[in-house]
Amino acid sequence: MNATAHNPKPRARRIAADEAHSWARNLRLRNPYAKLVLCMTTLYVNGDGTCFVGISELAKDCELAAETVRRRLSWLETVGAVTRMPQWIDENGRRNGEGRGRRTTDEIRLMIDADVDVIEARACGDIDAESEGDVDAADPVHGRGSDDSNASDHPSPVRGSTDDEKAV
Numbered sequence: 001m002n003a004t005a006h007n008p009k010p011r012a013r014r015i016a017a018d019e020a021h022s023w024a025r026n027l028r029l030r031n032p033y034a035k036l037v038l039c040m041t042t043l044y045v046n047g048d049g050t051c052f053v054g055i056s057e058l059a060k061d062c063e064l065a066a067e068t069v070r071r072r073l074s075w076l077e078t079v080g081a082v083t084r085m086p087q088w089i090d091e092n093g094r095r096n097g098e099g100r101g102r103r104t105t106d107e108i109r110l111m112i113d114a115d116v117d118v119i120e121a122r123a124c125g126d127i128d129a130e131s132e133g134d135v136d137a138a139d140p141v142h143g144r145g146s147d148d149s150n151a152s153d154h155p156s157p158v159r160g161s162t163d164d165e166k167a168v
Contacts, residue, residue: 024081028120080114088103
């Protein structure tokens with residue numbers, strides 16, 4: 001049966017996105033903002049496990065400040081859940097990783113094939129991404145493992161409006 005104006009062809013199922021979301025949902029990161037950013041990133045993943053979503057779009061999706069999304073992506077990269085590759089757009093409109101043209105959104109690769117136990121251990125601070133032996137490496141509660149010493153975007157045991165929630 002052919003698709004008509006009244007009966008449009010259904011959108012093809014994106015197995016890559018389903019698998020990526022399941023992987024992200026099942027990771028135990030002990031960092032709710034990072035997990036939210038990771039789960040929202042899976043909405044944009046292609047068949048190769050990569051996406052090119054912008055910080056502002058992720059910030060809208062997550063209802064977080066753009067700076068919080070940047071810090072959480074950096075933390076996710078530190079624990080090994082994602083890798084980011086800088087991207088540029090050249091004068092012909094082609095995306096490249098060689099630095100030709102103007103800077104654009106990073107290529108974010110979800111590390112679906114990485115060892116989940118290692119990612120979770122890094123997230124809990126059990127092992128360091130660099131030395132694999134430092135206990136205090138990436139602790140989301142105390143800000144270790146992030147690129148910013150400001151802990152305003154870290155989960156707090158007291159519920160109230162955070163700066164990030166006010167910024168949206």
